[in-house]
Amino acid sequence: MGERRNYSDGYWWSKDGLRLHYREYPGADDVPPVLCFPGLTRNARDYESLATRLSGERRVVLVEFRGRGESAFAKDPMSYVPLTYLQDIEALLDELAIKRFVAVGTSLGGIVTMLLAATDGAKLAGAVLNDVGPQLEAAGLARIRTYVGxxxxxxxxxxxxxxxxxxxxxxxxxxxxxxxxxxxxxxxxxxxxxxxxxxYDMKIAEPFRVPGNEAGPDMWPTIDALKAKPVLVVRGERSDILSAVTAEKMLARLPQGELVTVKDVGHAPTLDEPEVVAAIERLLAKAAT
Structure with a gap:
């Protein structure tokens, strides 16, 4: 007999007709659910451990962006950009009738989280930004371009x-x-x-290889949009994407912010590190209503 699954699969449709996939773990309905957004080449499986820890106490939804995992590949590869992912997430929130939630975003997923804060911030009860910020380091982006796609x-x-x-x-x-x-x-x-x-679809690399398409224009206003929210910034000590300087600047603009730096880890922490697990619990306690 195989291992019993503790989640269900769900699907929703994008505005341009793609069937997209998410995993849903059951939990209490009297606290905001947690929505997890993965990195550029990643999928829902990245968040299995986090979802298993939170399931029961929290409803957890693990999103697969278009072109990843069980989500359909895009007809137009130039739709593999943060603003389109944002539109896809907005369609999912409507489909699931989610009015308020905690976002957990790693790398690209964090960029989408920041865009959500700027465009529909009332729905965010809190956010975890995992090894990503409004300013991305050129060296890290150059490294990613060497292998993606x-x-x-x-x-x-x-x-x-x-x-x-x-x-x-x-x-x-x-x-x-x-x-x-x-x-x-x-x-x-x-x-x-x-x-x-x-x-993942190898064509996700096409827009990413165009300088500036990783995040878009000036993203610092999206951090200001999170000022009234509890925010956890997680950074790998070896990260070549989120610098220590940028992380400190983010913290200075987030009155309810907390920074956790994971020693001897690069881009990106797994969120299973003990210090990160404890910090996520603190954030969820602040975002309980």
């Missing part, structure tokens, strides 16, 4: 794990082969030919 495949999960380890050794220097294997199973899927391939 490059189709690779592996014959076995161990081959995939070793490839992930080679590409991310500086990000998670303490990982064991078991950790890399778990990470590979979040990043890859088995295709119809039995090959282990990356679980």
């Amino acid at each position: 490059k189709a690779v495949w592996h014959p076995t999960w161990m081959h995939a794990a070793r490839a992930v380890a080679e590409g991310n050794a500086d990000v998670y220097p303490d990982y064991t082969i078991e950790d890399w294997l778990r990470m590979a199973k979040r990043l890859y899927r088995v295709n119809s030919s039995g090959r282990i391939v990356l679980d």
Whole structure:
């Protein structure tokens, strides 16, 4: 017998006719649910651990952006941009009749969270911005451009794990082969030919390779839009995307903000680190109503 699932699959439609996917974990309906938005090449599986911890006490919805996981690929690759993801999330909020929620966003997901704050901030009860801010470091963006959208495949999960380890050794220097294997199973899927391939549309790279399309125009006003909210900023000490200087500037503009820096980790923390788990609990306590 297989492992019993503690979530259900759900789908919604984008304005341009794409069938998009989310996972939903059940929880209490008297507190704002938690919506989790993944990074550029990631999917709902990134948040399994967080959702399992919170499930029961909180309803948790793990979103898969267009072109990732079980969400449909976009007909127009130039729709793989934050403003379109924002429109997709707004359609999901309408579909699920969610009036108020806590957003957890890693990297790209954090950019979408910041845009939500600026456009529909009344719905946000709080936010976790994981290794992302209104100013992104050029070195990190250049690194991401070297690999995003490059189709690779592996014959076995161990081959995939070793490839992930080679590409991310500086990000998670303490990982064991078991950790890399778990990470590979979040990043890859088995295709119809039995090959282990990356679980996203390679065309997501097309707009990302255009300088400026990673986030858009000046994003600092989106931080100001979060001033009245409890906000947790998580930063990897080794991050090449969110600098320590930018993180401190964010904190200075967030009266209810908290900064947690995860030692010896790059872009991005997994949110399973003990200090981050405790900080998320503190944020959720502030966003209880």
